[in-house]
Amino acid sequence: MISGDISIMQSWEATLEVLDLSSNKLTGSFPNLTSQFERLTTLKLGNNSLVGILPSGLGAYSRLSAVDLSSNNLNGPIPSSFFTSTTLTSLNLSGNNFVGSIPFQGSHESELLVLPSYLPLESLDLSRNFLTGNLPSDIGNMGRLKLLNLAKNSLSGELPNEISKLSDLEYLDLSSNNFRGEIPDKIPSSVKVFNVSHNDLSGHVPENLRRFPMTSFRPGNELLILPEGMPAENTIPGPIHDSGNHHSSKASIRVAIIVASVGAAVMIAFVLLAYYRAQLQDFHGRSGFSGQTSERDVKLGRFTRPSLFKFHTNDEPPATSLSFSNDHLLTSNSRSLSGQTEHVTEIIEHPLPGGASASSASTNPNVLDNHPTTSGRKSSPGSPLSSSPRFIEATEQHVRLDVYSPDRLAGELFFLDGSLAFTAEELSRAPAEVLGRSSHGTLYKATLDSGHMLTVKWLRVGLVKHKKEFAKEVKRIGSIRHPNVVPLRAYYWGPREQERLVLADYIQGDSLALHLYGKSLN
Known part of the structure; x- marks a missing residue:
């Protein structure tokens, strides 16, 4: 002005x-x-x-x-x-x-x-x-x-x-x-x-x-x-x-109509695409071999690259308890993000009819390439995830979960305020639980050594290009204060393109989708 x-x-x-x-x-x-x-x-x-x-x-x-x-x-x-x-x-x-x-x-x-x-x-x-x-x-x-x-x-x-x-x-x-x-x-x-x-x-x-x-x-x-x-x-x-403004007003109206029409078309296409993907993912999830991980799937021992979670099915009996064991880690030099990745195999057990039980540990090397080995963490048997209807539905077939991630976060951790402090190393070893996934990335719940729980958004590859712009945007969003908005605590910038994280306090409660759709999600 x-x-x-x-x-x-x-x-x-x-x-x-x-x-x-x-x-x-x-x-x-x-x-x-x-x-x-x-x-x-x-x-x-x-x-x-x-x-x-x-x-x-x-x-x-x-x-x-x-x-x-x-x-x-x-x-x-x-x-x-x-x-x-x-x-x-x-x-x-x-x-x-x-x-x-x-x-x-x-x-x-x-x-x-x-x-x-x-x-x-x-x-x-x-x-x-x-x-x-x-x-x-x-x-x-x-x-x-x-x-x-x-x-x-x-x-x-x-x-x-x-x-x-x-x-x-x-x-x-x-x-x-x-x-x-x-x-x-x-x-x-x-x-x-x-x-x-x-x-x-x-x-x-x-x-x-x-x-x-x-x-x-x-x-x-x-x-x-x-x-x-x-x-x-x-x-x-x-x-x-007046006639002096009439022509410019008409031109402005035309431009506004064109822009609004294009915007509406793009929005409709985006909504249809999102709906199609949601339906496809729901179908795969109900079939037992979705490439998605959600709050019903697993409790991981550390943060992993979201797009590298993969499920495989076989014909072995169904199971209910979930654990990770070093006995089933595979070894190879053929695939890695940082020269060292981890492969975690689920062991699923389920009571058989007549009181009998069976367990299996599938480590068929013909299914996947071999990978370097590290240890995995056991998920909590008492986790609310294990009682989720969608989790039980997803485990009606025997499943093996392959996880590939760097051993530790070696990038920079930036805090937006001084009320909370921890290191990237501590974040690396924090037990993490998958809460959900969106077009922007995967959401985790992480528990630090101090017991403080965080919500961590691991952003999708390609979503963030430049560190300076990313930092500026995160700080702008982090400055927002509202009773219904959870403030950001920190962000992480890793040496690899796939290591971009946004951290906030974890708030206990169900998801918006559950409140909107209720039991229909099951």
């Missing part, structure tokens, strides 16, 4: 033709530039903080066609030169503190203006000021007027019959004034928007105005007799803008 005193205009080049500084932070009083800017055609300084009285000769520029000084703090009388100009087609002084009468015949008794046979004004908006006096009969000289908005002033007297001469008039708003008497009979049929509510009019509503809704006359006008059968709903559209 541009700020400063508007008096700086005095030092500008006199060849200026169009001045549009609307919606800025300009201040000060409008300078007297009658002898300057003789080529000026457009003056738009609306929605600023201008004050003071307008120069009396502001409308005397020989080429001036459009003036918009709306939504400022200008005061004093309206310069009569605006209403003697033979070039001005659009005048908008709404939303100011102008006082006095509308100067069709001059604002002072000593000043007598001879009006031309017609005025070229097409749009006149003097609404939301403190204007007083009558609406002069000279309004009939504005034969080209399409918009007349005098709403929210203190105008009084009767409405002149000369309004009927405005054959091109489309928008007439005289609401919130003190007009009295009857409404002229011959308001032009070209009028599409009509509002005289909040006045003291009386008599009958003319026949040609009965097509307008009741809100065009009420509230106010208690003595005005409304015919039966008038539409009650407000069908009045928004105000007609």
Whole structure:
């Protein structure tokens, strides 16, 4: 936004033709530039903080066609030169503190203006000021007027019959004034928007105005007799803008429609894709060989690369208890992320009919490539995951879980506040439980050596490109404070592209999906 005193205009080049500084932070009083800017055609300084009285000769520029000084703090009388100009087609002084009468015949008794046979004004908006006096009969000289908005002033007297001469008039708003008497009979049929509510009019509503809704006359006008059968709903559209803004508004609307359409199409495609993937994952999960891991699957001994979890099925009997054993680790140099990976094999046991039991440990080397060995951790038999209906459903077939990850996190850990401190090494050995997975990555619950529980989001590969941008975004999100938002505690940037983590406090509770869909998830 541009700020400063508007008096700086005095030092500008006199060849200026169009001045549009609307919606800025300009201040000060409008300078007297009658002898300057003789080529000026457009003056738009609306929605600023201008004050003071307008120069009396502001409308005397020989080429001036459009003036918009709306939504400022200008005061004093309206310069009569605006209403003697033979070039001005659009005048908008709404939303100011102008006082006095509308100067069709001059604002002072000593000043007598001879009006031309017609005025070229097409749009006149003097609404939301403190204007007083009558609406002069000279309004009939504005034969080209399409918009007349005098709403929210203190105008009084009767409405002149000369309004009927405005054959091109489309928008007439005289609401919130003190007009009295009857409404002229011959308001032009070209009028599409009509509002005289909040006045003291009386008599009958003319026949040609009965097509307008009741809100065009009420509230106010208690003595005005409304015919039966008038539409009650407000069908009045928004105000007609001056012709100088009309084309730009239409272009803006077109651009907005195009952008909204493209955005809606992309959103619909994204929703359909997400729904398809969710259905596919749910089908795989119910079949027992989903490539997904969720809160029903496992409790891992350390953080692992989310996309490298894989399930394999065989024909061995079903089982219920889950454990990890060093006896079933495979050894090879064929596949690794950091030169050393781990392979964890599930052992699943289930009581057989008749009280018998069986156990199996599948380590068939023909199924997968061999991998370097490390030790795995046992999951807690009392974990709530083991009692989850979806977990039991997923383990109806014997499953082997392969996990590949670096032994330890060797990157940098950055904290957003000083209330919690731990090392990347401690995070590496923290027992982790998979809570869920989304398009952004996999969510874990991790328990530090101190017993403090964290929620860790392991971001999907390719989601984060640059460390500086990542840090800036995390800090911005971490600064958000709201009772319903869990604040971020830290983030981790590892040496490998797949090692990007965001950490927050763990909050006990079910997922949003469970609250939304309930038992249908089972």
